[in-house]
Amino acid sequence: MHTVIFGAGAVGGYFGGKLARAGFPVTFLVRKRRFEQLKNRGLIISSFHGDFTINPHLVVESKEIENPELVILALKNYHLEEALPQLEVLISNGATILPLLNGVQHMDTLTDRFGEENILGGVCYIESTLNEEGNIVQTSPMHDIVFGSLREGQSEFTSKIVNMLKKSELNVLQTDNIISEMWKKFILLTTLSGITSATRQPIGVARNDLVTRALLVDFIHEIYQIAITHKVPLPEDTVERIIKKVEDLPPAMTSSMHRDLEKGLPIEVESLQGYVLELANKHEIQIPVSRAIYSLLHPFLNGTPQLQ
Template identity: 30%
Template sequence: MRIVVIGTGGVGGYFGARLTEAGENVTFVARGAHLEAIKSRGLTVYSALGDMHLKDVQCTENTRDIGHADIVMIAVKLWATDEAIQTAKPLLGKNTGIISFQNGILAEESLIAAYSSQHAMGGVANIAALIEEPGVIRHNGNMASLAFGELNNTQSERAQSLLTACSRANIKAEIPDDINRAIWEKYIRLVTMSAMTTLCRMPIGPIRDEVHTRNLLSQILAEIIDVGKAKGLKFSDNVLQEQLDIIDGYPPSMVASMCGDLRRGYPLEVPWFSGTIVRLGKELNIPTPANGFVYAALKLFEHGRPIEAQI
């Protein structure tokens, strides 16, 4: 397959490298020092599932030089979604699928608005990985999986071809029965993990072990589920406990990437996480006080660390 990865960070860098190593025709879109390092030294991935060092990687900043792709994987931070959508424009052929593997629940709407449902697909990436230094991706833990599919949940040749490519690359991947529900189920955990580890500046282990922080975690989780149900999502009857069980199974040292963004002084995705839940709650008349608290507490760091910050 001809695959283009827009955003060569933890998600795009890891899964794109696995696909490249397996022989797929992958081009990475990157910029700045990361791009220059990949061009000069290749792309290195450190992972408990197997390290990789790929030389002569196809990597560029200009998508006009690439041609049409079979699949475009968007893996940028949420605030860069609009730019990534424009970056993808020269890559579109008649049957090109564009899949957002970003965090959140709004990217698919943006893809449909820009390119119609003919091209837009849904995706979920489950992994803890980051750029350790230019040209180097660090995968933390053993979790690394993808889910993707057509937004109307029909079977398609392009989704099946990507699934086959993932199998060749030893990537755990699936086409779920309902990709929209899969996106929301990840979002439930993502917003909760991002809220609690960023707010507490702590990994999930101590947070879930302390009764007060665990209660706040559960309340955040429950509010997101209530909003999802009001949006028409069909969750299982035990969805709250199921999601708590998944979080309880995470390594105690696990933190959300937003916690690392706060520590490094980077912009936060909180408007797309708790901020979106608060907005949807107002629209749907669903109370979201816990998510409102998180959004207010982190709002001043939305655009990066303010000069007045005491951390």
């Protein structure tokens, strides 16, 4: 299966690198600056599961790609809009999109424009970042992909994806309840990123402080209530399961939002905490914790603010 990795950052670069290393045909669709960086140095991955380097097949325009079958979309949410024309070309040439973006809001954007038949649902669990040289550093056992179809009739195609990911030594789970799985991840990620970014500390700090831990629990409850009101099919024990996941995280674990904040980069606050506020306003639900976290992070939306 010819896979296009749209974005060779910390997430897409890692998964694409694993696929290419296993011998599958992979094309990396990247921006010009990343193209030059990877062309000159190769894709260098330092991983909990073993270090490796590949010489990736790189393009900067989707029209250069022949016979794309699967597109793993691994961009920041704030880059999605500008990526839509490139995605349109890939879909017109036969590709199906597997988005691994943070959050859930992007699914409406993709399905409204391209139709459910061309989009899969997906989430990933991975702790990875780019270092100053542009190399990928993956630092925990997690390198998991959970995905599924939005409609029936794609079982043969999705089985091929499962087989490919397993042969690439990645953890993969195919599910018939992908929207539920995406929302579970959304609640976990939105609260984890919000609390680690607001405190400027890894999760262990918030977890070990009784006051901040109580705030985190309230944060989880707020987003769960919004999801239920929004008619997301979540099990009744969702909050307890997410709290258990937070408790089981390594104390030094943080979020990509926290890392981006420390680097002075733009953060995905609008597509995570901001989307929570959007739904809360729609359903007229009071969410004081979510609103406070969003307000604290909003000045850093476009990176470190410049004082005038």
